[in-house]
Amino acid sequence: MSNANILLDKWMKVCSIKTQAEAARILGKAGSATISNWRSGYAKPDNDSIALICEQCGEDAAHWIGKLNLDFEESPRMRKVWLRLARAAAVILLAVNVAPAHTGTVSAPHNPGHVYIM
Numbered sequence: 001m002s003n004a005n006i007l008l009d010k011w012m013k014v015c016s017i018k019t020q021a022e023a024a025r026i027l028g029k030a031g032s033a034t035i036s037n038w039r040s041g042y043a044k045p046d047n048d049s050i051a052l053i054c055e056q057c058g059e060d061a062a063h064w065i066g067k068l069n070l071d072f073e074e075s076p077r078m079r080k081v082w083l084r085l086a087r088a089a090a091v092i093l094l095a096v097n098v099a100p101a102h103t104g105t106v107s108a109p110h111n112p113g114h115v116y117i118m
Contacts, residue, residue, distance in 0.1 A: 003067045004038045004045055007053060014057040027052060044072040062089035 008023070017023050020032035020039075027049050029035070037043040045053075047065050054061040066086030073079045 002039075002041055003064070003071050004041070007045075007050070007059065007064055007068070008035065008039065010059065011053045011057040026056075041071075044068055060089055062092075 011017070012023060015026075017026065020035040023035050024030070024032050027034075029049075034043070038045045045068060047069075050065050050068055051061040053059070054064050063086055066082050066089055070079060070082035070086055073082050
C-alpha cells in the first residue's frame with residue numbers, strides 16, 4: 001500500500017470522511033478525481049494538502065511530506081534528501097513523544113542551552 005493511501009485512509013477514518021468527493025471538498029479540490037489520482041500514484045498530494053490532512057488527523061506533517069515526496073522523486077540525489085528528512089522527522093517525533101515533560105530548558109552540561117537529538 002502506498003504512503004498516500006495509508007495517510008488518506010487514516011485521515012478519512014479519524015475524521016469520519018465517507019467518500020473521496022467529500023475528502024476533495026474538505027481539501028478545496030475540484031473533484032474526487034484528485035484523490036483518486038493520489039491513491040493510484042498518478043499524482044502526488046501537494047504539500048499544503050498533506051499538511052492539512054496531518055493537522056486534522058494528528059500526524060506529523062514533516063514526516064509525511066518527506067515520505068510522500070520520496071515516493072514520487074525520480075532523482076537519486078533528491079531521494080536521499082527526502083529519505084533523510086522523513087527519517088529525521090520520525091526521530092524528532094519519537095524523541096518528543098518519549099522524552100519526559102520538562103518545564104525548563106533541556107541542556108547538556110558541556111553546552112548549556114542546546115538540545116542534541118541523535
